[in-house]
Amino acid sequence: MSTNICVPLHRAAHGRTGDKGDRSNISVIAWHPALWPLLVEQITEAAVARQFAHRQPSAVRRYLLPKLHAMNFVLDDVLDGGVNDSLNLDTHGKALSFLLLDLPLDVPAELTPYLVGAG
Amino acid sequence: MAIKPNLRIGCAAGFSGDRTDAAGPIVETLLAAGGPSVLIFETLAERTLALAQLARRADPQGGYEPLLDELLRPILEQCMAGDIRIVSNFGAANPAGAARHIAALARELGLRAPRIAVVEGDDLSGAEQRRLLGDAADGLALVSANAYLGAEAIADALIADAQIVVCGRVADPSLTVGPALAHFGWARDDWTRLARATMAGHLLECGAQVSGGYYADPGVKDVPGLANLGYPIAEIDAEGDCIVTKAPGTGGRIDAHTVKEQLLYEVHDPGAYLTPDVVADISEADVVELGPDRVKLTGVRGHARPASLKVNLCHETGWLAEGEISYAGVRAEARARLAADVLRLRLEGLGPLRVDLIGVASVFGDDAGRWREAQVPGEARDVRLRVALKHPDRTQAERLLREVTALYCCGPAGGGGVRTALRPRLGTVSCLVPRESVPARYRFIEAAAA
Numbered sequence: 001m002s003t004n005i006c007v008p009l010h011r012a013a014h015g016r017t018g019d020k021g022d023r024s025n026i027s028v029i030a031w032h033p034a035l036w037p038l039l040v041e042q043i044t045e046a047a048v049a050r051q052f053a054h055r056q057p058s059a060v061r062r063y064l065l066p067k068l069h070a071m072n073f074v075l076d077d078v079l080d081g082g083v084n085d086s087l088n089l090d091t092h093g094k095a096l097s098f099l100l101l102d103l104p105l106d107v108p109a110e111l112t113p114y115l116v117g118a119g
Numbered sequence: 120m121a122i123k124p125n126l127r128i129g130c131a132a133g134f135s136g137d138r139t140d141a142a143g144p145i146v147e148t149l150l151a152a153g154g155p156s157v158l159i160f161e162t163l164a165e166r167t168l169a170l171a172q173l174a175r176r177a178d179p180q181g182g183y184e185p186l187l188d189e190l191l192r193p194i195l196e197q198c199m200a201g202d203i204r205i206v207s208n209f210g211a212a213n214p215a216g217a218a219r220h221i222a223a224l225a226r227e228l229g230l231r232a233p234r235i236a237v238v239e240g241d242d243l244s245g246a247e248q249r250r251l252l253g254d255a256a257d258g259l260a261l262v263s264a265n266a267y268l269g270a271e272a273i274a275d276a277l278i279a280d281a282q283i284v285v286c287g288r289v290a291d292p293s294l295t296v297g298p299a300l301a302h303f304g305w306a307r308d309d310w311t312r313l314a315r316a317t318m319a320g321h322l323l324e325c326g327a328q329v330s331g332g333y334y335a336d337p338g339v340k341d342v343p344g345l346a347n348l349g350y351p352i353a354e355i356d357a358e359g360d361c362i363v364t365k366a367p368g369t370g371g372r373i374d375a376h377t378v379k380e381q382l383l384y385e386v387h388d389p390g391a392y393l394t395p396d397v398v399a400d401i402s403e404a405d406v407v408e409l410g411p412d413r414v415k416l417t418g419v420r421g422h423a424r425p426a427s428l429k430v431n432l433c434h435e436t437g438w439l440a441e442g443e444i445s446y447a448g449v450r451a452e453a454r455a456r457l458a459a460d461v462l463r464l465r466l467e468g469l470g471p472l473r474v475d476l477i478g479v480a481s482v483f484g485d486d487a488g489r490w491r492e493a494q495v496p497g498e499a500r501d502v503r504l505r506v507a508l509k510h511p512d513r514t515q516a517e518r519l520l521r522e523v524t525a526l527y528c529c530g531p532a533g534g535g536g537v538r539t540a541l542r543p544r545l546g547t548v549s550c551l552v553p554r555e556s557v558p559a560r561y562r563f564i565e566a567a568a569a
Contacts, residue, residue, distance in 0.1 A: 014340060014376065016333065018385030020165075021547065027383035029376065054489040063389050067405045067418065068379050074387045080486040084166055084547050087439075087473035087507040090482040094333075099483050117339045 003109050010101035011115040013039060017097040022082040023074060024093045026100050030069040032114040035107075039071060040064065042105055048073050051103055052096075055080075073100065122357050124154050126302045128295050128319070129352040132160040132190060132207075133326025135167045139189045141326065141350040144366035146194045148352060150201045157298040158198060160190055160207035161291050161324045168288055169433030169545045171211035172244070172263040182213035187220055192228075195221075199230055199282060206273060206294050210237060210285040212263065218285045218564040233283050236276035240559040241265045241288040243430060243552070251557070252430065255550035259434035262545060266428045266552060268559040269395030271307065273297025276561035284561070288431070290394045295320025299355050314399035314421025315359030317392070321399075322363050322381055322416065326350050329363060329381040330412075331371030344370015349412075362415045373412040382406070382416070391422070395429075395554075398422040427551035436546040437511035442523025443477075445503045445536040452479055452499040454531035461530060462506050465522045469515060470508055477503035503536075509544055516541060 012035045015027045028043055030036040049060040055078040063072040079093050080086035107115065129145035132138075142158060149156040162184045175182025184190070187209050198205055210217040214237040225233050243251055243264040252264060265288035274297045276284045284297070299316040300307070307313075322329045329351045331342035342348075349369025353361045363373055382401060386392055392399040400420040407415045446454045459474045466472055474488055475481035479499045484490035506523065510516040520539035527537060 010339075014336075014380070016380040016384055018383075020385055020387075021549070023387070025383070025385060025387055027380060029379050029383075031376075054493065055485045063402075065383075065389055065402060065404070067403060068382070070379055070383060072383050072386060072389055082547070084433075084436075084545050085509075087471075087486045087509065088482060088484070089475065089477075089505065095482045 004106045005109065005112060006104050006106050007115060008101065009043065009103045009105045010098070011117050012105055012107065013101065015097040015101060017092075017094055019079060019083060019092045022077050022079045024078050024096055026073045026075070026097050028071045028073065028100065031116050033069050034111055034114050036069040038105060038107060038111070043071065043103060047103055048075070048100060051100060052078055123303050126299055126355045127152060127154065127156040127352055128159060128298060128323060128355065129156070129350065130159050130161060130323035130326055131350050132162050133324065133328060134164050135162040135184055135186070137162070137326055139186050140193070142190065142194045144369050145350055145352060146197050146203060148366040149203055150197065155302055157204045157206055158194070159294045159323065160209055161294060161326070163208045163211060163288060165431060165547055166433060166545055168211055168265050168431070169263045171213070172433075175212045180216055183211045183217035183220065184209035187217055188224060191221060191224060195224060196228055196230055199225070199233055204277060204281070204298065205283045206286070206298055207284075208286045208289055208294065210287045212242070212287065214239060214285045214287050215564060221283060221285070222564065234281050235283045235285060235564045236279070236281035236561045237564060238268065238272045238276065238284060238286040238289065238559065238561045240272070240557055241268045243557070251552050252432065252550060255430070255548060256432055259432065259548070261432060261434050263433045264430055266430045266557045267395055268428070268557070269293050269424070270296035270300050272559040272561045274300035277301035281561070281563070290396070291324035292317040292320030292394055293396055295323055295353070296396050299359065303357055308423070310397050310421030310423055312359035312421070313397040315361065315419045316355060317394055317397055317399045318382070318401060318404070318416060318419045319353045319355050319359070319361035321392070322361070322378065323351050323353055325381065325384065327371060328384065329377055330365050330373050331377060334377050334380060340376070342370070342372050346370065360415065360417055362409065362413060364413045373414055375406045375408050375414060378406045378414045378416065393425055395424065397424050426554060428554050428557055430550050430552055432548050432550070433545045434548070436544045437509055438513050438516035438541060439507065439509050439544045440516040440519040440541050441505065441507045442519055442539040443503055443505045443537065444523060444526050444530070444534045446531065446534055447501045448533065449500065451502045452476065452497055454533065455502040455504040456496065457531045458504050458526055458534060459506065461526070462522055466508070466519060469518060470510055473507040475505040477505055481505065513541070
């Protein structure tokens, strides 16, 4: 019987934040194609909206890029006005990919060899 | 018709403030490879142009990239001798001023006067152009208004045999599309090839971000030689497809993962990446590792360019005040939290105060503090309190600086290392204008006039 383990998303994927105005985009890229279906199933717009609830996004959209085994999240109005307006030290939101990559991911035992890192 | 040889384009800067010693290894590589090649520098982020306008107000000869000399001096002679064209937006708010600087630098180095073209038309802040902005500028203390120009004026200047093309605001990928358009002679509505070159430019435009910068994460995403990153070189073929690589012997890494991260950087809908030149579609794009530090991008499609150009307006919005103080040892976090409570009371009525506990909760948080308040207070032993607020009035904003400084004597025990800063704030809004109302053009700077 297969058992699932729960790991932080950063063990299955990596990503990068970009910003334009008050909008942030965060890519999530599977470390291995075998992990990609888990991301599609679990790293949803709703899950990301919950993770960023304190920043009160007005919209969260997910775009899938199946050939790249990647997805692109676009979060509107999460930068407190953006690079010129926010009081945050990180006005660009450069660090936000690491907030997204803290999301939990359930991984079936047979896919755990594809995970990276420890913990 | 003979197929044109590949075009190599190296990018030696990804923003104003980037490393200034990146061009050397690129130029060496381009010279060793032979064949047509271009060196680009991308030095204009969203607010850089506003800062340049302010610099030009203070000095009418200024307003271009402050590090221009440092960027070009080491490689100008090699580029001119080896027929490596130079294309950049380092003209910022004063392309003609930058061109004159380059001409003077060439004279100083004893070089033959280079053919320098400037691209103009992006600056819409003048009285005459401002009506184009509609009501977007109403009520704003406008500092700058610049349309994002496309690749055509750059291409035309190169076709007219410019050796150096100095731009102000052009779309970042257009620095790559312009030379590709000039070299391959594509039709200006060849959307597929324009889109491919656009994404090549997109991979180049942030410099080392495609070659290991903004990527390294020890133990998981290891990058060799981060202190000596090789900046990227794209080999573009006649179909517009590109291979991204870097100079041999430099640090960094280019693999499928670094390229995927940069491909999606600052992209919204992957099916519609808008630029002045084309609407690029990367929803079916793929990356292929051809060898060490060698990745090919394929599958990019293109659609007709937008009818409008985007204009960024920067305006003065008052002052940003910041202050920091450190606490360490037992109950450090509690003392930092107490100091924050004191500042909230002392600065009450001045507007929302942002509070960060650096080492506990800072950058993930929102300005309103919802994130920080959701964290359970802990026992952190090395905490730096940071507070920030914005205010239209300088004197009022300065109160924050004084109150943080006063914590030395009036605050919790052991507070040290106060730093404060006050700086003018710039806001940005954007609008769209019809393409035909912004006539982009190039002209040569006469060597005599320079």
